[in-house]
Amino acid sequence: MTDAGLERWRLILGEPSAEGLGGLSGAAAERDAALDWLYGRDEELARRDIRREGGPGRSQLSTVDWLDGITRLFPKETVERLQRDAVERYEINDIVTDPAVLERVEPNPALLRAVLRTKHLMNPEVLRLARRLVEAVVRDLIARLAEDVRHSFAGARARRSSRFKQARNFDARRTIRANLGRYNPEEQRIYVETPYFLSRTRRHLAPWQVILLVDQSGSMLPSVIHSAVTAACLWGLPGVKTHLVAFDTEVVDLTEDVSDPVELLMKTQLGGGTDIARAVRFAAQLVEQPRRTIIAVVSDFFEGGSTTDLVRTVRNLVEQGTIVLGLAALDEQADPAYDRECAQKLADVGASVGAMTPGELAAFVAERVGR
Template sequence: MTGPDLQRWRLVLGEPGGVVGDGQPPTDENAARDAALEWLYGRDEQLVLRGVRQAGSRSGGDGPSTLATVDWLDAVTRLFPRETVDRLQRDAVERYGLHEVVTDPTNLERLEPNPALLRSVLRTRHLMDPQTLRLARRIVEAVVRQLMDQLATEVRTVFAGTRSRRASRFRVARDFDARRTIRNNLGRYRPEDRRLLIETPYFFSRTRRHLDHWQVVLLVDQSGSMADSVIHSAVTAACLWGLPGLRTHLVVFDTDIVDLTADVDDPVELLMKVQLSGGTDIARAVAYAGQLIEQPRRAIVALITDFYEGSTQDALVRSVRDLVEQGTKVLGLAALDSHARPAYDRAVAQRLADVGVRVGALTPGELAAFVAEQVGQ
C-alpha cells in the first residue's frame, strides 16, 4: 500500500487510524483535513458506544474546543472538493444540529447553496434576524432555480403531448424518429466511408393534451419531517401555474391552514413564508380543500403528508370519502421529492386507500405526468 493510500485510510479511520501508516507523519495538508473531520465527526456518540472514545473525552489537536464554525467552514472549503464540502455541510446541520452554520451571517456568506442547506434554512428561519434572512434568501433562490430548471423540462414534456405512431409533417428535433429514418434510408448506406445518407428524415406526431378548466389542489403537510416535500411542492406548483386551462392551488397545513396560492408563481417568496412545525390536523386541511373545489369531477386533490394524523382518523376518513364520492380524484402522496423515499403511517394510508384514495410515493415529475394524464382524458 502506497503512502497516499495510507494517508487516505488515516482520514477515513480518524484518530484510531493513527496506528496505520509507514512511520511517516501526515503532511500538513492531511493533518488539517484530519482536524476538520475530527471537529465534525468527533462529536458522534457512536464513538463512545463502540468504545472508540471514552465518554466526555474530546481530542484531536485543532479539534472541537478550538475551531470555530466559521473557521471550520473556511477550512473544509479550502481542503476538500465541492461534493465533499456539500456532504460535510449537510452532516453538520442535519446529523449534528449545528444550526449556526446557517443562522450566522458570516457563515452564510461562505456557504455554497445546496438542498440540505435549504432545508435547514426553512427549519431555522424563525431564529434569523432580518440581515441573516436576506443572506439566507440567496440559498433559497439558488436551490429553487436549480429545481425549477430540472422540473420545468419534465412538465413541458408531459404537457406537450404523447408521441403517436403516426408520422408528422412538422420537423421538430425532439420528435425525430431515428429508427424509422435509419430503416427507410438503409439503401443509401456507403460502406466505404461508413456513412448513411439521409434523404428523408421522419418525425413522430404528437397527440395534444386538451386542458379545459381543471383544478389541482396541492395540500402539503408542513410538519417538521416534511421539509423535502414542502420544497418540491412549491416548485411543482410554480411549474404547473399558468398552464392553459389548469388552475393550481397550494395550501400548507399543520394544526392551522395557510393558503399560499397567491404566491405560487414565486416559489422563493412562498418558501420564505413556510413555517415547519410539529402538529398535524389533516382532516381539517382536507375539509378546506373541499371548499375550494368548483367542479368536483374536474378536480384533483394531492394530499402530500406522512399520514400521521394529530386529530381523529375517523374525521379524516370521512372528509376524504366525501371528496371521492363527489367525483374528485384524490391522491395520497407519502413523498414528493427527487427520490420519492416514503416514510408514513401505513395503517392510516390503508384506511384512505380503502375509501378510494390513490396512495403512493411520487417524484414531482411523476405527479405532473399524472395530472397531465387526467386532464387530457
C-alpha cells in the first residue's frame, strides 16, 4: 500500500479493513501491531462486535517492546497520546511501576498523573525512578508558570526622571513636550535636544495571604498538580505569604513543603471522601488580616460534609472582607466538572466561583497585591 490516505484509514480500522484497503508491510505493519496491542483490548468495541485485529497481535509484544516501538514509529504528539490512553484508559500500570519500562518513557503530564495514582504500588527502586519522572514534568510546569508570575508581578515604571539612559525606559511623551519648540513644520520633524527617561521601581506590595485549599479526590488530580506548582511559584514573592492545604475528610497543612513541589506531590494521598467545610474552617483559622487574604478553594464541590456549615463559613469569611475563590478547576485546560448546586450556594453568599489556569490565578493575585 503506497497511498498515504488509504494507509491512514487502514491503521485506524485495523485488520477487518484489509480486504477493501489492502495489507500493510514494513513500518506500517509495525504501527498496526502497536495500535492493536493497545486498542485491541477495548471491551466496548468487543461488546459491539467491532474488533481491531492487525499485525502479529498484541500477545507478541511486551510493554517494553511496545514503548520502544511507538517511540520509533510515531511522532512525539502521538506517542504521548498512546501513553496517556495506556495508563488512563486501559490502566496498564506497569508503564509506571516496572523499572525497565520507566527507564524508557519520556516524561509527560499523563505519566505524572499515573505515577501519583500508583505510587503506593511501587517498591523503593521503582519509586526512585518514578520520582525522576515527576521532577522532570514539574520542572517544565514551573518554568512555564514562573514566566507568567514574573510578568504579573513585574515592576511598574515610576513617573519620575532617571539619569540612566536606556531605550526601554525612554519617556516619549515628556521628550516630545519638552522639545516642541524645535519642531520644523517643513520637514515635519522635532529635533530633540534633551531626551528624558523614566526610572523603574517595584510596586509597593502590602502583605497579603494566599491560602490554597486543594481537594485530594481522584477527579481533582490535575488541579492538585497545578496547585502545588502555583504555590511554589508564589512562594517567597514580596508581599505574598502562601499556604497550601490539602484535604479529603482530613486536613493536612503542606505549607512547609511548598518550596519543593516534587516532595509535596509524592506525599499527596489521593482518594477518600470530601469535607470541604472542615477545610474552609481550618483556613479561616490561618487568616491574619481578613482584608488582605485570598482563600482559593480548589474542589469539585461534591460536599461529603455539611453544605450548610460550608456556606455559613464562607459567608462569614466574605463578610469580614476575605476574598474567597471557588475554583472548580486549576489547570491548563480550566475545564471543570463540579456540583453546580453547591457552587451556586457559595456564589450567593459572595464567593467568586469558576475555573482558572494557574497563570490566571497568578495574575488575579498580582492585581490584588499591587493595589
